[in-house]
Amino acid sequence: MYVPAHFAENRKDVLHDCIAQHPFGTLVTQGKSGLDANHIPFELAAGEGELGLLRAHVARANPVWQDVANGDEVLVIFRAGDAYISPNWYPSKHEAHKQVPTWNYVVVHAHGRIRILDDERYVRGVIGRLTRTHEAMQPKPWKMADAPKDYTDTLVKLIVGVEIEITRLVGKSKLSQNKEERDIRGAGEALISSGESPIGDAMLAAADEKAR
Template sequence: MYIPPHFAEQSPEELQRVMRDHPLGMLVTHGETGLDADHIPFAFDAQAGPHGTLSAHVARANPLWQRCPSGSPVMVVFRGAQAYISPNWYPSKHEAHRQVPTWNYEVVHAHGVLTVHDDERFVRRLLAGLTKRHEAAEPRPWKMGDSAPEFIDGLLQHIVGIEIAITSLVGKFKLSQNKEVRDRQGAADTLEERQQPGLAQAMRQTLPGSQSQSGRSSAG
């Protein structure tokens, strides 16, 4: 991934935020038939290993877990907030007319080593954790115990667990850091007005003087 220095994100906290807030990752693998990609929701454990661990499950019918055995190097791509940016949102455009459209985004590449867990206990524990997290906002959260045990037991036979020990995290946050402060603020304000608060907030956090920017400078 090409990363100009002003778009490089090195804060572990920010990289982990994207993985937690946008858990649907693109798992990129390479086998005998070439490159492939699977889109899978991951659970992230920051405490497991130097850079954390990603866990997920796939259908037993998915050849991924046989095509890429334990020990295979893989990469998972997580995409955070993203949106089109019009030059009309930059105050400087209306003075010099020297701005063009662009696209802002947050992306994290997690490189690691895959382990296959064809183990019902692993999968059951993983599913319980995933549903507990993603059902938390529901008025009456669904849990595995709501279904008949034999129904859940049958479903567990049709999925396989995978785990990725992360070896490195690479982040690119393209948030108009190469623009004037007033242009960055103008774009963020317009995004807020157009119901894109996540990207607007991310852009504001990179502005000089923001608390998050100070933290990034210390970490980087």
């Protein structure tokens, strides 16, 4: 990924937080059948290994778990939002007219080594933790015990575990940091007013940082 210095995000805690807040990643593999991409919710174990571990599961019917070998290099892409930026939102455009459209976004690339775990205990652990995390905001959180045991036992056998040791994290926050503070703020406020709050809020934070 091309990352100009003014868009680079290198802080591990910020990158981990981005993954935790946006855990639905794109797993990119280069296996025996060639290039492939699968869209999977991940659990981040931030404190394990130098850069953390990613844990997930895939359907047994998905050929990806047989297409790769343990130790193969893979890439997981986590997107934290994106938005089109109109030059009309930059105050300086109305003075010098020297602005063009762009697209802003926040993304984390987690490079790592994959391991396949065809292990029922591991799979149950991943499912249980993912469920607790994503059900936590529900009025009455669902748990595996809510379903009949024979039903969940059958489904668990149709799942294979995946673990990825993160070896490199690359973060990019493209939020118009190469613009004037007033232009960053103007575009951020325009995004928020149009309902694009995630990137708009991030741009206002970037404007505040530039103003310091």
